[in-house]
Amino acid sequence: MAIIVSIIIRFAGGSIFPETTKKLFTLISELDFTEVLMGAMLNFLLFAGAIHVNFIDLRKQKLPVLTFSTISVIISTFVIGFSLSYITPIFGIKLPFLYCLLFGALISPTDPIAVLGILKKANVSKSLETKITGESLFNDGIAVVLFAVILQLTHTSEAAISFGSISWLLAKEALGGLLLGVLLGYSASKAMKGIDDYIVSVLITLSVVMGGYLIAHSIHISGPLTMVAAGLIIGNYGKREAMSIVTKDYLTKFWELLDEILNAILFLFIGFELLLIPDFETYWIISVVAIVVVLFARFVSIWIPMLIVPFKPKLNKGSLIMLVWGGLRGGVSIALVLSVTDPDYKELLLEMTYLVVVFSIVVQGLTVGKLSNKVQLPEPKNKPQAS
Structure with missing residues (x-):
């Protein structure tokens, strides 16, 4: 709904409510x-998602999860990067290869918040x-590191980042x-064991999320992965x-409620971020092409591991389609x-990213349930609660 409202405001708000639209633009630009x-909402949402995941189920799928959250992200990043570097000149757009890779890194990870919300239905x-x-819970870590490394490379003409330093950064x-985590x-679990008070237990989990992120940020390790691991252990x-x-x-119930509230706020923010794009019509063609490229890269990044990794069962x-x-x-x-701060390419990257995200949430999100009914899947859905 927020996305639909933002589109209406973006294209019609200026003529219908000029003053209100101007104030809204100013307010959102200051956010x-x-x-x-990344510093607040994601930590709560990842913890809320992980706390409901059954570790036994996750352990059974450890090889696919590990493969798709690491190797697939890297494959997708480079497929998108190379594809856009060849496609963008066709439309008269000069986007350097490193910025094509940068877009690949930021758009390759599946979003845990969107995924968890859709899979419930x-x-x-x-x-x-x-x-x-x-x-979706684990691939943020490697994607953020890849993005940070490529972004740093765009700021220097000297390749000061070696393979060893990248590997160390990823591992750290x-x-x-x-x-x-x-x-x-x-x-936190040990602390809750000696208390048996649900109010105190909720406060302990909140302190884990807030304090855990501050610790992770201060020692330069992955806050998202810290939240996922902590949520899995407590859950x-x-x-x-x-x-x-x-x-x-x-x-x-507390974390389910908080999850729903923060999801609603997040999608509201995503919808209103459309208003920050000054000339939406400028790059809409290449943005539509980017949707196709991202889906193709997603297919390749899943298909290649399926061919070479011995998943059991295969x-x-x-499953590939889903x-x-x-x-x-x-x-x-x-x-x-x-x-991204480079003014020469930020608008293009922002518009491509936004259109891919909107297509993903609206089109893919609304049709994935119907698609699952048409695709033959190996087993009926069963949702046991984490014990």
């Missing part, structure tokens, strides 16, 4: 969407749901974030060993593109 999402098998959910961000989740070990039935029920054609179409993009991509 630091990148900081609001889609009729997909439990194993496939776990693959898509697990990938990912492994450090996971380790911190496990420690925080285990410590599985904590619920099983440290919570009474009453506490477990209240904690689950993924079938229906993994491609169910890989939604969302607020994370918009937050990353808004952090």
Whole structure:
């Protein structure tokens, strides 16, 4: 709804409500969407999503989740980068190769918030749901590091970043974030075990999210992966060993409610970010082409691992279709593109990103449920609660 409202305001608001539209433009331009999402909302949403994931189900799908959240992101980034570097000159657009790669890095990760919201209503098998959910929760870490490395390369003509430094940065961000998350989740679970008070337990989980992000940010490791790991530990070990039935029920309902509220706010922000694009009509053709390129890259990044990685059981054609179409993009991509400062290319990157995200949420999101009913999937959906 926010996206539809923003489109109406973008194209008709200036003539119908000129003063109100002008004030709204000013208000939104002053909002630091990148900081609001990456520094606050994303941490709560990732924790809320991870706390409901059954670790046993996730462990069964560990190889596909690990593959799709790492190798597939890298493949997609380079497929998009090389494709756009050849396609953009056809439309008279000069976009350097590094900026094509930069777009590939920011648009390749599937968005956990969009994915989790859509999968609640889609009729997909439990194993496939776990693959898509697990990938979306874990792929932000490597995508953010890739984006940061490529962005740094765009600012220097000297390739001061070696393969070793990139590998170390990836390992530090990912492994450090996971380790911190496990420690925080285990410590919080132990603290809750000796209390058995649902109000205090909720406050402990809130402190894990807020304090965990500050610690991760201060020691330069992945905040998103910290939240995912902490949520998985508390949602599985904590619920099983440290919570009474009453506490477990209240904690689950609290995070479900917070998840719904923050999702609504996030999609409102995504809708209004459209108003920041000054000349939306300038790059709309290449933006439509970018949608096709991103979907093609998603297909290649899933198809290649399916050919060479020994998944058990092997993924079938229906799973491939659902993994491609169910890989939604969302607020994370918009937050990353808004952090690009180069005025020569920011408008183009922003418009391409926004159109891909809108298409992903509106078209893919609204049709993924119907598509799952037409595609033959290996098993009926079953949603056991994390114990």
